[in-house]
Amino acid sequence: MALFARLLGPALAVAAAGLVGGLGPARATPVRAAVAGRGQLLYVEECQTCHEANGSGQASEGIPSLHGVGAAAVDFYLATGRMPEATLLRQAPRKPPFFDTADRAAIVAYVTTTWPGGPAIPTDVSGTDLQGGGDLFRTNCAACHGAVGAGAALAHGAYAPSLHAATPVEVAEAIRVGPGNMPVFDAGQLTDAQVADIVTYVQYLHHPDDRGGAGLGHTGPIAEGFVGLLVGLFGAVGVATWVGHRSDDEPRERAHA
Numbered sequence: 632m633a634l635f636a637r638l639l640g641p642a643l644a645v646a647a648a649g650l651v652g653g654l655g656p657a658r659a660t661p662v663r664a665a666v667a668g669r670g671q672l673l674y675v676e677e678c679q680t681c682h683e684a685n686g687s688g689q690a691s692e693g694i695p696s697l698h699g700v701g702a703a704a705v706d707f708y709l710a711t712g713r714m715p716e717a718t719l720l721r722q723a724p725r726k727p728p729f730f731d732t733a734d735r736a737a738i739v740a741y742v743t744t745t746w747p748g749g750p751a752i753p754t755d756v757s758g759t760d761l762q763g764g765g766d767l768f769r770t771n772c773a774a775c776h777g778a779v780g781a782g783a784a785l786a787h788g789a790y791a792p793s794l795h796a797a798t799p800v801e802v803a804e805a806i807r808v809g810p811g812n813m814p815v816f817d818a819g820q821l822t823d824a825q826v827a828d829i830v831t832y833v834q835y836l837h838h839p840d841d842r843g844g845a846g847l848g849h850t851g852p853i854a855e856g857f858v859g860l861l862v863g864l865f866g867a868v869g870v871a872t873w874v875g876h877r878s879d880d881e882p883r884e885r886a887h888a
């Protein structure tokens with residue numbers, strides 16, 4: 632009975648959250664409790680072995696507590712496929728998400744209603760100042776992620792990943808959450824508007840208008856310079872060959888004379 636009450640408590644809390652948050656009009660009232668319970672079910676199945684039933688994590692194993700981490704953290708770790716982590720790698724890599732959107736929302740709701748606090752999922756992630764976003768990016772992010780967000784190695788085998796796969800919401804979440812070795816940027820350091828401008832700049836880095844020609848995957852100036860050299864060389868040779876062939880209708884000896 633005690634166990635039943637323990638299970639029922641959070642389930643009801645989540646059901647209430649679902650009701651308030653409106654987990655989706657498609658979910659008719661009779662199944663609401665079941666849907667809300669789904670977050671807990673998934674937590675028990677996929678998270679509890681590491682993060683514990685009470686969400687405390689296991690400090691000795693390097694598994695963090697989920698108390699007050701916030702919806703932004705849970706959503707970020709699930710959307711970028713970092714969780715559930717199958718092996719205890721020192722840095723959970725980005726992967727295709729394990730759960731679909733609805734299941735992710737259910738887990739976020741369960742974790743954040745059971746252990747409240749922390750940053751919410753950022754909603755306004757569309758900035759207006761691309762130039763300012765670029766300045767903020769160079770000041771706050773480029774040292775680790777590189778000037779074009781292509782990523783870079785950090786000390787002790789860690790790495791700052793490429794930013795090219797991250798969605799706008801994920802970029803804003805990362806800024807507020809500070810996953811792994813990345814620092815947290817709170818509202819005192821970057822306002823929501825500044826975060827939105829950085830997000831817009833990172834999106835621009837995904838598809839810059841490449842005025843100087845094709846971006847070649849934005850691997851950086853050295854590689855691009857090298858490729859430029861090769862293309863230049865072969866281009867020059869190609870043009871010379873083409874020009875040479877223009878005179879093919881004339882006798883070879885004369886063309887090369």
Ligand code: HEC
Nearest residue numbers: 677678681693694695700704705708714715716717723811
């Ligand atoms: C195999 C063990 C394991 C499993 C299973 C697991 N985690 Fe984790 N989790 C970790 C470790 C280790 C970290 C810290 C690593 C990191 O930050 O990259 C972590 C970090 C997190 C964080 C970041 C916490 C913070 O302080 O910001 C969140 C949120 C999280 N996990 C949620 C989940 C959820 C939700 C599930 C289930 C869907 C889950 N995890 C399953 C081991 C696990």
Ligand code: HEC
Nearest residue numbers: 711722725771772775790791797801802805810811812813
């Ligand atoms: C001190 C180095 C450092 C700085 C500064 C930093 N990051 Fe990171 N960032 C990291 C590391 C390390 C990770 C990977 C964390 C992990 O997975 O454990 C990361 C992860 C991310 C991710 C997740 C990428 C993905 O596809 O999963 C995004 C987005 C991101 N950072 C954006 C930013 C932005 C925007 C800024 C500037 C406001 C910034 N970072 C500043 C080190 C840094």
